[in-house]
Every structure is written in C-alpha cells, then in structure tokens.
Amino acid sequence: MNKYKYPNKIKLENRQWPDNVINKAPLWCSVDLRDGNQALPVPMNPENKLKYFKMLVDIGFKQIEVGFPSASKDDYNFVRQLIEEKHIPSDVRISVLTQARKHLIDKTVESLKGAKRPIVHCYVATSDLHGQFVFGNSRKQVLQMAIDGTQLIVDKLKEENMYQEAGYEFSPEEFTDTDIDFAIEVCKAVQETWGKDDKEDFILNLPATVERRPPYQYADMIEYFCKKYPYMSKSTISLHAHNDQGCAIAATEMALLAGATRVEGTILGHGERTGNVDLVTLALNFYSRGIDINLDFSDLNSIVRTVEDASHIPVSQRHPYAGQLVFTAFSGSHQDAIRKGMEAKTSVSEYFQQEWKVPYLHLDPADLGKEYEKLIRINSQSGKGGIIFILEHEFGIYPPKAMHPEIGRAVQRVADEKGDEIDAGILKDIFNDNFINIKGDYELISYKRKPDVIEDSDTITIEMEISIKGEKIFLTGDGNGPVSATVHALQQSEQIIPFVLEDFSEQTLGKNANAKALAYVGLKNNDKLTYASGEHSNIDKAAIYAIFSALNKIANYAK
Numbered sequence: 001m002n003k004y005k006y007p008n009k010i011k012l013e014n015r016q017w018p019d020n021v022i023n024k025a026p027l028w029c030s031v032d033l034r035d036g037n038q039a040l041p042v043p044m045n046p047e048n049k050l051k052y053f054k055m056l057v058d059i060g061f062k063q064i065e066v067g068f069p070s071a072s073k074d075d076y077n078f079v080r081q082l083i084e085e086k087h088i089p090s091d092v093r094i095s096v097l098t099q100a101r102k103h104l105i106d107k108t109v110e111s112l113k114g115a116k117r118p119i120v121h122c123y124v125a126t127s128d129l130h131g132q133f134v135f136g137n138s139r140k141q142v143l144q145m146a147i148d149g150t151q152l153i154v155d156k157l158k159e160e161n162m163y164q165e166a167g168y169e170f171s172p173e174e175f176t177d178t179d180i181d182f183a184i185e186v187c188k189a190v191q192e193t194w195g196k197d198d199k200e201d202f203i204l205n206l207p208a209t210v211e212r213r214p215p216y217q218y219a220d221m222i223e224y225f226c227k228k229y230p231y232m233s234k235s236t237i238s239l240h241a242h243n244d245q246g247c248a249i250a251a252t253e254m255a256l257l258a259g260a261t262r263v264e265g266t267i268l269g270h271g272e273r274t275g276n277v278d279l280v281t282l283a284l285n286f287y288s289r290g291i292d293i294n295l296d297f298s299d300l301n302s303i304v305r306t307v308e309d310a311s312h313i314p315v316s317q318r319h320p321y322a323g324q325l326v327f328t329a330f331s332g333s334h335q336d337a338i339r340k341g342m343e344a345k346t347s348v349s350e351y352f353q354q355e356w357k358v359p360y361l362h363l364d365p366a367d368l369g370k371e372y373e374k375l376i377r378i379n380s381q382s383g384k385g386g387i388i389f390i391l392e393h394e395f396g397i398y399p400p401k402a403m404h405p406e407i408g409r410a411v412q413r414v415a416d417e418k419g420d421e422i423d424a425g426i427l428k429d430i431f432n433d434n435f436i437n438i439k440g441d442y443e444l445i446s447y448k449r450k451p452d453v454i455e456d457s458d459t460i461t462i463e464m465e466i467s468i469k470g471e472k473i474f475l476t477g478d479g480n481g482p483v484s485a486t487v488h489a490l491q492q493s494e495q496i497i498p499f500v501l502e503d504f505s506e507q508t509l510g511k512n513a514n515a516k517a518l519a520y521v522g523l524k525n526n527d528k529l530t531y532a533s534g535e536h537s538n539i540d541k542a543a544i545y546a547i548f549s550a551l552n553k554i555a556n557y558a559k
Helices: 032-038 046-059 073-084 102-111 128-133 139-159 180-194 215-228 248-257 279-287 300-311 332-343 345-352 384-395 401-418 424-435 482-491 539-558
Strands: 027-030 063-067 093-099 119-125 167-173 202-208 236-241 262-265 442-449 460-468 471-479 500-509 516-525 528-536
Touching: 027 236, 027 279, 032 046, 032 063, 046 063, 046 073, 046 300, 063 073, 073 093, 073 102, 093 102, 093 167, 102 119, 102 139, 119 139, 119 202, 128 139, 139 167, 139 180, 167 180, 180 202, 180 215, 202 215, 202 262, 215 236, 215 248, 236 248, 248 262, 248 279, 262 279, 332 345, 332 384, 384 401, 384 424, 401 424, 401 516, 401 528, 424 528, 442 539, 460 482, 471 482, 482 500, 482 539, 500 528, 500 539, 516 539, 528 539
Parallel strands: 027 063, 027 262, 063 093, 093 119, 119 167, 167 202, 202 236, 236 262
Antiparallel strands: 442 460, 460 471, 500 516, 516 528
C-alpha cells in the first residue's frame, strides 16, 4: 500500500469548462473577520475588527462574513456593535457562521436581530473521512443532520420574523473530499428544507476545505454538480478554496469557469494552515485581463498596512501585487526593457490595441497606488537601463545615450564593492561624484564674452582666466557660441591635453525661473571618449564647467 495516491478523477462527460471564458467578476464575499481571524496567532480585538470591516466596505465588498457569534462572546458582541451602531451600509449583507445545533443556531439568529438581509451560514462535514471517522456518523445520519440543522434555522428565523428577508448559506464541509453524488443529495435536501426560491437568498458554498485535488478536478466537480443538481435556478453556487498545495487561485478560477458565480476568500489569503484563496491576487488577475472586478485596490499600500497591523503577519515582499518588490526589476536586461517599453508606450498601445502593455509589467503599478520610481532598483546585477531610468524619472537627469555605458560602469564599481542594494540617493551621489563639476588640474577662474553682441555676425569671442596645476593663464577663442569659443580657446594652448569635442547637449533641471542647467560633453583624447557634466544656474557656464569636468577626468585617468 502506497502512503499517498492520486485522487480519483471525476467521471464528467462532455466537459465544457476549459472552453469557457470569464468576462465578469463573481460576487465577492470576504471571510477575513471569521475564517481569516480565527487562524491568526493573535486574533483581532474589537477595535481592529471594526477598522477592518470599514476597510472591506471601502474596498467594495457587498457580502462580509463577520464572525461565529455562538462560539465567541467577542464575535457576538461585534455583530451587535455593527448592527446597533449602524456600521453596515444598506447595500452590504453580513453573514455569520454556525454549526447545525439548536442552541448554537438560536444564539446565532439572536445576534442578527435588527440587521437588514443578513445571511446565516451553516456547515456540516459531508466527507466520509469526517462523517465516519471523526464524528462516527453514517451518510444517512450526515444527511439528516444537514436537514435538521436547516429546519432549525428556518424555524428560528420565522420565530424572530426574519425568514422573509434573511439569506441562508450551506457548506458541505470537505466538499472536494466528499462523494460528489452524496454532496448533491445533501444540497438538494437542504434547498428543499429551506423552502424559498430566491437565488440570492440561498447559497451553496462548495469548499475545498483541505486542498488535496489538482485544480482542474475542483472545476470538474463544480461542473458535475451544476449539471446534476436540480435547483440551479434557485441557488447561488459559491467557492471557498484553501491553499494547502498552493493552487487555490488556479482552482478557484477554473471552478468559476465551471459554473460557480460567488467566491469566498480573504485579503492576502489569511486563514487556516496555508490560508484561504487570496482575493487580492485573484481579483487583480481578472483586472489585468480587462474585467471590471467591482473592488477598489487603488490604495493597496494602505490596505496592506491595515492587514499587517490587524494580523501581526508581514506581507512577503514577493507577494503578488501587494509585495514591495513585485513591480521592481534588478536585472539589467529587465530594467532596460521596462525603460524602453515605457518610452514607447503610445506606439505599443496602438500596436496591441490596449492602453497598457509594458515588458515585465502585466499591470500598471499606478493603478494600485504604487510609484514608478520604485519599479527599478539597483544592485550588482543591474544594468545601465535601470540606472538611467532612475536618473530620468526620479531626478529629471537625461544624459545622452552614448554616456549611458560610462554611467553604468561607475555605478557598477560601487555596487560590486557595496554588495547590496543601491538606493536612489546613493545613485545620485555616484553620478555627482563621477560626472558633475569634476575637480582636478584644470580650473575655470573667470570668463566673459567680448563683445556680448557683434552686429551682423554669428561669431562670439570668449576671454578666460584658467588655472592649470595652480598656474594661471589667459586664453581667448572665437566660435559660433560659448561652447565652440571655449573649445577653440583651450585647443590653442599647448599646456592643455589634446582633445576633440565629440558630443554636447544640455537641459534644465526643473521648470521654475531658478532652475539649474545641466550640460553634458563627450571629449575624445587618444581615441578614448570621456563624458562629464557641468551644473550651474547659467546655462553657458554649465556647458563650460562640463568641458572642464571632462578635461579633469581625462587628466585624472592619466595619473
């Protein structure tokens, strides 16, 4: 006998679900305050639960399971607080869980007095593993327990004049480990006992209580159930997947293809063992495919903080969508592709006929309230593309393309030495230290145009006083602008290393009147091209500083 065996497949004829398409969101039900909360190392206190409830409402949940009032005084009091203090919006339905026992049902229904359209959720374990070996019941006894529990709920709701507007949810616990035909028999009997025909008020929640099957088998069971169960027009088919094998997202999506229309889960997947299906990931997967999810995750960072505060469990940095690193690229090739994709966004959108399609980013981080400058972060594995992206997007520095390799090498030297991540501030320091206003043998002391304007001429003359290794000299040069005139003046001196100006560009840093100018030059000496920059409030002086920076770099290399 083997220790484990592959689950028996479902005998499903003419399988349909693989060819179906999800084009609208399911009805979402958060079970954070019940299933999620009961599995926390430190369950939420009333203050945290209320804050959490309000967050769920703000996100857009229309059904929220708020507790197990018959099992906990705190849960009972919390349900009463929500009702008596009128925290429940008119379009939100709360639900509460109970076992199929009279005294528990009575207390559960009493907790709901005054609530508008509440839902009572009852569960009975229907698997042979639970029925026979945990509780010692036959299938016949399990069936009768489900019928009796449902009848007790109907009777109590009628006694409290709540039956007409209340909803009922029934869960055959361990559905995926239950004989499928027996599960249908139980659910059929429960619906008949409930008696009302309104589909919105009768929910059959078919849970993967413990994930033992592959995801496609969950979908097979749901399609089989929907084909064989006789009261589909009177019932909402709901899913509740746990993540024991890490497949809850896939299992839920496949089961929605198979006919379910409602999903229970938790924000970020909290729950017993490995947790419930993660509604953030599931919903945003749909969102990234163009489906209106009816939930608002536009401030996901705030949601994460609330969940972490309430659960005392940190969110993994690699958690889909919610993690700090999930929209971040360290790899140089990834960084370069993201930068180029962002630059070509308009052309890409026209080509693919969709607004967002960027390499390595299947969803726009801004939709979740995340900042673009956090997309690319630098370490020893990074390339020049990511470095330039940060300089451009965080500091407004746009160096010429031919300068990028030299910037990359300067950053790489520091990254290799440092051994861990380089933040944006350090990156800016590296750029300043290696390229801007570099000091050395050559220093500009003063310069002026002579004259400032020459009528009917494009030529200007520059007079400069400079210092070379502490020795002051005067130079004069003509050109069609201050850069050209400065270059000609310097090239005429035998005391200055020979060079050719290969590249020049300039920009302003900022948009106000006091913005500084940044100039970039590439000087060639002995066939080696060296780049440097100059920064000054005067754009002409920034360009001349850039030339002196490059000369000093060339001289420094020669030492």
